[in-house]
Amino acid sequence: MSTVVERDQVLAIAQEVFAAMVDGDTGLLQPWSGDEPALHGAVVAWVDLHGPWTGRAELTTELATAQALARVLLEMRDDEAVSQVDLVDAFGEVANVVGGNVKSLLPLRGSLGLPQVAPAAPVVRGAVLVQNLSLSWRGRPLVVSVWAYDQPALPEGTSLA
Numbered sequence: 001m002s003t004v005v006e007r008d009q010v011l012a013i014a015q016e017v018f019a020a021m022v023d024g025d026t027g028l029l030q031p032w033s034g035d036e037p038a039l040h041g042a043v044v045a046w047v048d049l050h051g052p053w054t055g056r057a058e059l060t061t062e063l064a065t066a067q068a069l070a071r072v073l074l075e076m077r078d079d080e081a082v083s084q085v086d087l088v089d090a091f092g093e094v095a096n097v098v099g100g101n102v103k104s105l106l107p108l109r110g111s112l113g114l115p116q117v118a119p120a121a122p123v124v125r126g127a128v129l130v131q132n133l134s135l136s137w138r139g140r141p142l143v144v145s146v147w148a149y150d151q152p153a154l155p156e157g158t159s160l161a
Helices: 007-023 063-073 084-105
Strands: 029-031 042-050 054-062 116-118 128-137 140-149
Touching: 007 029, 007 063, 007 084, 007 128, 007 140, 042 063, 042 084, 054 063, 054 084, 063 084, 063 140, 084 116
Parallel strands: none
Antiparallel strands: 029 128, 042 054, 042 116, 054 140, 128 140
């Protein structure tokens, strides 16, 4: 399988989305420096890409970072509690915009599924990790991954274990 989505493209997409949508400024999302970050209490937001090229764009971070991201997007105070609904809406929307931009890189037209947010993304049989970027958003770890696969995602809650 050839890689149709290059690392530099995914990094540029993530940085542009965060600059335009989240921070209003460039430079707050950068490549992670040092060892790969360990994510404790992870939360994943993803959107599936359907069409001649199927796959997934996925953002993974710690719950506290996803909550901080939601606060920024929803213009909440730093000490304000983030509801589960707001977390899903905000973090899912970021994944949706990143996924839409990844889709625009593909040579053939396709569509996006609805954004999803959960402690883990469902397993997809035969999935191949195309890109995996460890990033730092305001000093907090955030991983952007792009997966390619030939089969549709399994229903939520289904695993191959």
